[in-house]
Amino acid sequence: EIVLTQSPGTLSLSPGERATLSCRASQSVSISYLAWYQQKPGQAPRLLIYGASSRATGIPDRFSGSGSGTDFTLTISRLEPEDFAVYYCQQYGSSPQTFGQGTKVEIK
Amino acid sequence: QVQLQESGPGLVKPSETLSLTCTVSGGSISSYYWSWIRQPPGKGLEWIGYIYYSGYTNYNPSLKSRVTISVDTSKNQFSLRLTSVTAADTAVYFCARDGGGKSVDVWGQGTMVTVSS
Numbered sequence: 001e002i003v004l005t006q007s008p009g010t011l012s013l014s015p016g017e018r019a020t021l022s023c024r025a026s027q028s029v030s031i032s033y034l035a036w037y038q039q040k041p042g043q044a045p046r047l048l049i050y051g052a053s054s055r056a057t058g059i060p061d062r063f064s065g066s067g068s069g070t071d072f073t074l075t076i077s078r079l080e081p082e083d084f085a086v087y088y089c090q091q092y093g094s095s096p097q098t099f100g101q102g103t104k105v106e107i108k
Numbered sequence: 109q110v111q112l113q114e115s116g117p118g119l120v121k122p123s124e125t126l127s128l129t130c131t132v133s134g135g136s137i138s139s140y141y142w143s144w145i146r147q148p149p150g151k152g153l154e155w156i157g158y159i160y161y162s163g164y165t166n167y168n169p170s171l172k173s174r175v176t177i178s179v180d181t182s183k184n185q186f187s188l189r190l191t192s193v194t195a196a197d198t199a200v201y202f203c204a205r206d207g208g209g210k211s212v213d214v215w216g217q218g219t220m221v222t223v224s225s
Contacts, residue, residue: 001169035211037153044202044215045153056213088153092211096168097155 002027002091006100012108019076021103023089028069030093036065036074037088039102045088049074079105110135112203112216120197120223126190130203130216137161137179141206142186144177146199147218154199158206159186193223 003026013019023034032052037045047056049065052072062077076083084107089100116128130142143158157167159177167175176189190197201221205214 031209033209033211037212044204044218045212046215047211047213050207050211050213051209054210056210090153090155090211092206095166096170099153099155101152 001096002094002098004089004091004098004100006089006103010104010106012106013079014108015079015081017079019079019105021074021087023072023100025070025091029091032068033091033093034072035090038085040085110205110214112214114203114216114219118220120193120221121225122194122223123192126193126221128188128201130186132184137184138181143204143206143212144188145202145204148199195223198223
């Protein structure tokens with residue numbers, strides 16, 4: 001199975017700053033089938049990005065995804081107060097689908 | 109707008125079978141893939157498997173020997189059975205819609221299942 005490693009584990013930033021989250025795969029992700037999710041405490045994850053770079057419906061354009069092969073990045077251009085949460089990457093191009101361990105974006 | 113709702117017991121005894129149902133509203137189950145994903149307390153997400161409305165299934169090999177996912181199109185529901193549970197199966201269980209190329213785009217709110225005697 002493909003192992004996804006996210007870094008850093010925790011990102012401490014202030015509102016208005018730029019956040020850059022990394023997701024590295026143990027082998028190439030098929031057809032760039034890489035997604036990013038946001039999860040807040042007590043809630044289900046919310047799809048942000050699919051296909052490595054396509055924003056899901058209703059997602060603000062401050063969220064962007066990039067990358068291919070084994071290296072992917074989620075960028076939040078300017079952090080809003082509601083963006084402080086845990087972010088997961090997921091590959092769904094190979095079975096079994098797998099998730100990274102998560103990056104927590106916390107208020108500095 | 110499609111909504112998903114999990115239902116089932118919140119407490120299961122060790123060695124018994126965990127059974128959950130997901131009801132799909134606001135849309136037909138007769139398209140897309142329908143998934144189960146779980147999250148142990150304080151930990152990350154684990155994909156359990158999915159079913160297509162036709163009955164085709166795909167399971168995580170780590171759970172394959174204990175998992176069955178089924179679908180009832182007449183009720184717009186799909187279900188999860190996990191046998192021989194242990195404390196390691198304690199988790200929030202989410203049902204979700206797998207949009208194929210769009211990955212998992214709709215999630216239920218999740219239901220906490222505790223395995224304990």
